[in-house]
Amino acid sequence: MKIALAQLNYHIGNFPDNTAKIITAIRNAKNEKADLIVFAELAVGGYPAKDLLRNHRFLAECNQSLAEIASHCTDIACILGAPVKNEDLEGKPLYNGAVYLEKGAIKEVVHKSFLPDYDVFDEYRYFEPNKHFNCIEINGQKVALTVCEDLWDDDTANSYVGDLMSELRKEDPTLIINIAASPFSYTHFQNRLNVLKRNVIKAACPLVYVNQVGAHTDIIFDGRSLALDRNGDIISELHSFEEDFRIIDFGTELKTVAPRETSEIEMIHGALILGLRDYFRKSGFKKAILGLSGGLDSAVVAALACEALGAENVLAILLPSKYSSDHSIKDALDLVKNTGCEHQIIPIEDVALSFEKVLKNSFKGTTPDTTEENIQARVRGTILMALSNKFGHILLNTSNKSEAAVGYGTLYGDMAGSLSVIGDVYKTQAFALARYINREREIIPINTIVKPPSAELRPDQKDSDSLPPYEILDSVLFQLIELEKAGSEIVNSGFEESLVHRVSKLLNNAEFKRFQAPPILRVSPKAFGSGRVMPLVAKFSF
Amino acid sequence: MKIALAQLNYHIGNFPDNTAKIITAIRNAKNEKADLIVFAELAVGGYPAKDLLRNHRFLAECNQSLAEIASHCTDIACILGAPVKNEDLEGKPLYNGAVYLEKGAIKEVVHKSFLPDYDVFDEYRYFEPNKHFNCIEINGQKVALTVCEDLWDDDTANSYVGDLMSELRKEDPTLIINIAASPFSYTHFQNRLNVLKRNVIKAACPLVYVNQVGAHTDIIFDGRSLALDRNGDIISELHSFEEDFRIIDFGTELKTVAPRETSEIEMIHGALILGLRDYFRKSGFKKAILGLSGGLDSAVVAALACEALGAENVLAILLPSKYSSDHSIKDALDLVKNTGCEHQIIPIEDVALSFEKVLKNSFKGTTPDTTEENIQARVRGTILMALSNKFGHILLNTSNKSEAAVGYGTLYGDMAGSLSVIGDVYKTQAFALARYINREREIIPINTIVKPPSAELRPDQKDSDSLPPYEILDSVLFQLIELEKAGSEIVNSGFEESLVHRVSKLLNNAEFKRFQAPPILRVSPKAFGSGRVMPLVAKFSF
Known part of the structure; x- marks a missing residue:
């Protein structure tokens, strides 16, 4: 099977531009005789669309776009993310869907199971989790079609909805596809690669991972989509921080490449x-x-x-x-x-x-x-x-x-x-x-x-008149913010108690200021902003 | 059974003050020979404690407070809300618990089933939902012990975890207890009363509802706790916007009162x-x-x-x-x-x-x-x-x-x-x-x-040089914001298209300003702030 990975930069709510971009990629993939093209999570509408997902017209436009995109999926299959209506009377009105298009129409929809709602995520606000776990058939392949977090087997920060991948593995999938909107932080790529590898090795089949690229105010998506062979080695690593398009022919012998070396600062x-x-x-x-x-x-x-x-x-x-x-x-x-x-x-x-x-x-x-x-x-x-x-x-x-x-x-x-x-x-x-x-x-x-x-x-x-040297200050702050340590743990690791106490107090006392700060480009695993919400009139310091 | 309703004003993270306040109420209830005292949801620690719920020391202090409070629960039973550890390996690390204290110790813990995460709520961020539905025995009564949203049977904005109350009704409860942290809005009391009444009538048993009172920056809790008889009539309505303490003897003949008449502006x-x-x-x-x-x-x-x-x-x-x-x-x-x-x-x-x-x-x-x-x-x-x-x-x-x-x-x-x-x-x-x-x-x-x-x-x-008359402006805004209508719906209801378009555009274009606005005291069902989150660089107007 020849699969195109379309790593695109979407603009939330800009349906004409997003749809045109998706259709162009489909055309290019058809020209190159791809059997399947894969786009990112919630490509239709853009992610994170936040409370626009509650707007009827926004959702109607998502459906219109989806229909238009489907009409171009002749002679090629397509997988892309879109908000999908929950037809049940119970639960949230939407699913976070991976839509499988074929012969000009929607053939199947898989719903995201694990909805992240830690850090900058709030997917339970909008979506009902999937609870039915099945592989789908594409071009004779048995595909474990998953959406982003669905593969994060080690993340106990998820609400437990069932053991998705171990259910899917029972069907002996021949390919894992994961469509994602996985935000960048300078520690995240290695974690992501480890998770994908672990899934590939457990299922003993190759994987195609397509991530969004682009920034939406504070949240930055790095792209860096991947294809892994059944050993977990990289066949293809797409560009970081820009759009990219690659075709992988799984019918040919696949060459592996080393992961791109990039420093934290780069x-x-x-x-x-x-x-x-x-x-x-x-x-x-x-x-x-x-x-x-x-x-x-x-x-x-x-x-x-x-x-x-x-x-x-x-x-x-x-x-x-x-x-x-x-x-x-x-x-x-x-x-x-x-x-x-x-x-x-x-x-x-x-x-x-x-x-x-x-x-x-x-x-x-x-x-x-x-x-x-x-x-x-x-x-x-x-x-x-x-x-x-x-x-x-x-x-x-x-x-x-x-x-x-x-x-x-x-x-x-x-x-x-x-x-x-x-x-x-x-x-x-x-x-x-x-x-x-x-x-x-x-x-x-x-x-x-x-x-x-x-x-x-x-x-x-x-x-330095009023603050500790930045090497020390930053180290204490990193432990308080990124590592979410309590003050006592930091003191135990060798920092002066009065210093830790002072820094922790300063951090707490500035919550009211940060509440009114501009949106901040997020590059760390724990940025100030929607990923770290603290009460303003509490009486508690770390 | 003689039940004390303790409607208190908690201070998030202020363990000494909160605990002292709770213990004083227990003493008062004991003096009046109450069998049971009921406090609000997450009384221990305060609500909403937000990401303090991720802090180990905060949670340790919750447990210490709980132990201290339990030691005072001799000769009286007590129900109060607290964050409770999820001992399973799967899911979120905490439950939103209703803790039942008796004979100086924790006797039983019921976990909240329906975790709200619409509007200002984000409970899935911290808590795992309960999935085991049972009544508990208190003083020979079969009590359907529930936490706030658990009774909101008509709210499809909840993720579906099962039909809690219809399960509990199978056990023929003799009393419903609901501990709540239900924020004020000027439309909310009537909705709340209707929901409580409906539950009482379905279960054919009385209800005790204890809400938090007090404000935490933007979110205001009105208190106004209630006791209803088995017909859904009010036996007791506690004060709005201040602490209150009442004892109801369910062993005596209960007199009903009319709901307090309060205008929106009041x-x-x-x-x-x-x-x-x-x-x-x-x-x-x-x-x-x-x-x-x-x-x-x-x-x-x-x-x-x-x-x-x-x-x-x-x-x-x-x-x-x-x-x-x-x-x-x-x-x-x-x-x-x-x-x-x-x-x-x-x-x-x-x-x-x-x-x-x-x-x-x-x-x-x-x-x-x-x-x-x-x-x-x-x-x-x-x-x-x-x-x-x-x-x-x-x-x-x-x-x-x-x-x-x-x-x-x-x-x-x-x-x-x-x-x-x-x-x-x-x-x-x-x-x-x-x-x-x-x-x-x-x-x-x-x-x-x-x-x-x-x-x-x-x-x-x-x-009026640059804005429509406030009567018209406010009406359009109310439909866009509180009622979340699309522009076309508002036009269909009789407003001028160019006006609706202009107001909708102004509303969208000011997202970046409101992002940096101070916290706003919330009194409506849809306030600017954490209850309404919109992307800043989207291209979409209502």
């Missing part, structure tokens, strides 16, 4: 570029604006934006104050030169003073504190938003994950923006990212990388 | 007062600040805050600009006088001008538009946040639901604040709320209520 870089590009393309904007301080974070975001959108679409604004050091302005200007983006310099001193003046009476008898620092940050936020409003540039937020975690940022000030580019990248990772960006030539000025981090909101301020 | 008012009060109490703050424009929304929020927190804890800031009319300042000052709250006047003109000055070069050749209006709103936001930061007052957001829906508000400007008080109250409801607040004496100046709404961001601006 993956994060690829994900952020795709995340940025898709946010702009899918929301219909071209131009980005950001504040450029001369520091590391804004330099990294500017460099990423220039790569993703083209330097001609990036406007960097330098907003110096009396606390800005000379090297900051020079470093920022060096970055502008290295990237070729546009820039403007707008000093904030006068506006900050005008705030101090109108607040003078109210503040009588008080001494300067973080309030005055916050005013500076909000003056910058307001100037950036004014330029964004006037010229239609989207403001990029430049906060990193370490800052977001401990609340080291000003709400409505440096926390402003439509999209947080590196809000899931710890400061130590941001340094590595800067070095990666500079791998061929100096884009981010070396001085930006080597100087001690500072918010420059008061004289001679350094991040 | 309920909304009660909910908002509790929401405000609990947000401050549970987050450890006392004082609120808000911007007072002389318009309706800020007047309503100020009046509510004065009632909830005491006028001495409310600081109203008048932030007039050159576009503020004289009557606005007078109306705002009248409200200050009527409520007795503190106030300050801080004109924003000079700061707005200083922004215009530094932006002059960048804006060369452009004409004034909403950018300049947004700057004014952000100057106000920054001044309010500066006072909040300096003196520790919490900034209240004063946007209403109509504005939030169509994006008629400035991000980081009038959309700033830690809590949105009336973000789930349409403008037309805000008018009704103002009249309700004035039911005994004029608190909100009449002129504030009768004058045409205006943002006063340019000369002679009126809301």
Whole structure:
């Protein structure tokens, strides 16, 4: 059997574009005499469509698209994901379906069994789980047709609906097909490959895995679809972070390839570029604006934006104050030169003073504190938003994950923006990212990388005045957030108790700030956002 | 059997306070010779504890509390909700349990069967559903012990796990007990009463229903626990929006009472007062600040805050600009006088001008538009946040639901604040709320209520310049949001197509703004926030 793997980038709710793209792929597969073409989970409608799945017109359009796609499936079979009506009176109104099209019509529908609802997932909100487990016949093959999580045999985070794969294996499948919408994180590919291999070896048959590619605001899909032979070795690994199309002829002798070697930082870089590009393309904007301080974070975001959108679409604004050091302005200007983006310099001193003046009476008898620092940050936020409003540039937020975690940022000030580019990248990772960006030539000025981090909101301020060194801070945060450890476990592993206590308290106390943060491009297994929901008025620290 | 209904206000994660409160209620029930005391769903730990349910120490503290509470249950039985470990290897790690305590120990645990995960609910994220349906014996009674949603027989939004109540009815229960954490909305009490009645009549036995009371940031629980006789008539209806404790002796002749008559606006008012009060109490703050424009929304929020927190804890800031009319300042000052709250006047003109000055070069050749209006709103936001930061007052957001829906508000400007008080109250409801607040004496100046709404961001601006009349706007929005109708259905019901199209587009286009809005006190069946999740970069309008 000749199978085409179509790894496409869908746009949620954009039925004309998605359908056209799917039909083009079907045509290409037909031209190459493929017997079957496989698309990703919920290709029809896009994933995650969230509460659009409750909209009748959205669902009607899904059905229309499906009918149109089916009409092109003559001389070729097709498997693709779509929301499918639950005709029973009981349970949720939809299934997450793998639809098998043949001879111009829907021949069979398999429903997803394991519905993830941990981390960023909420599939029980919309879908009823499948409880009937059968293989289906395609071209004389007995196919274990599964949807994403269905193969995740080791994941006890699933609600238990039955032992899907061991039921399917009883029928001796000759092929496993898995259609997926499996979001990227820098640890996820290895887990995914292990799971797929384990399934292949248990069933002793080859596997075709087709993942979505593309970003939907915060969630990034890396693609990287796979075909494995019956030993679990890779026959084909599709591109990461871009569309791809491959045909595999299972009737011929199959050559295996080694898994693509990609470093963590290279993956994060690829994900952020795709995340940025898709946010702009899918929301219909071209131009980005950001504040450029001369520091590391804004330099990294500017460099990423220039790569993703083209330097001609990036406007960097330098907003110096009396606390800005000379090297900051020079470093920022060096970055502008290295990237070729546009820039403007707008000093904030006068506006900050005008705030101090109108607040003078109210503040009588008080001494300067973080309030005055916050005013500076909000003056910058307001100037950036004014330029964004006037010229239609989207403001990029430049906060990193370490800052977001401990609340080291000003709400409505440096926390402003439509999209947080590196809000899931710890400061130590941001340094590595800067070095990666500079791998061929100096884009981010070396001085930006080597100087001690500072918010420059008061004289001679350094991040290390109020925060532990980033190596230590990030390690504690990683254990609290990604590993979900309790404070006592971290102390037991050798960190100072007072430090762990302080960091944990800062993390908790900043929940109210993060609640109002922009969406954050997710690259880690546990990002701030919908994947980590905490009560705001609880009394509990880790 | 003598049963105590303990309707308490829990604080998520605050184990010492919650446990002490529960033990006090047990003591009181013992003093009154009750056989059984019933508390709400997830009373131990608090609900919704969200991802704290993934924290090992949080769960360990739940178990410790449970053990301590059990040790007080001598000479009395007790039913209360707690997260309970799933000892199986399969499925989610927890059950949402109704724990039956007797003779100082846990005697039995019943797991919740129907786990809601629509609207604001996400219980499948944490809990495995029960699949074994049995009544339990308490004091010679056969009790159908259920948890909240378990009785919602008509709700097809549930995933189907089996027909719980029809199984339990086979055992001929003599009493139904339901422990609940059922959030308030102004339509919910009637639905709840109908569901409870239907269950009672089918099972032909009385029912005890104990709900949580209290607010957890956005979600408000109204309490209003109930006891019904076997005919479905009310024997006891506990207070709305406050703690309550009642004992019912089912061994005596039971008198029925009529359901308490409460208007929609009275309920909304009660909910908002509790929401405000609990947000401050549970987050450890006392004082609120808000911007007072002389318009309706800020007047309503100020009046509510004065009632909830005491006028001495409310600081109203008048932030007039050159576009503020004289009557606005007078109306705002009248409200200050009527409520007795503190106030300050801080004109924003000079700061707005200083922004215009530094932006002059960048804006060369452009004409004034909403950018300049947004700057004014952000100057106000920054001044309010500066006072909040300096003196520790919490900034209240004063946007209403109509504005939030169509994006008629400035991000980081009038959309700033830690809590949105009336973000789930349409403008037309805000008018009704103002009249309700004035039911005994004029608190909100009449002129504030009768004058045409205006943002006063340019000369002679009126809301009706850019928006349809609020009666029409709110009606279309209600159909799009609460009733989740497609645009075509609304047009078919008699609204102009271009209007529906415009409102629907505004609603969609403002998703990115609402993503960064403060948490909103939820009073309707469909509030903005976690109960309505939409993709941000989709291409689809209703």
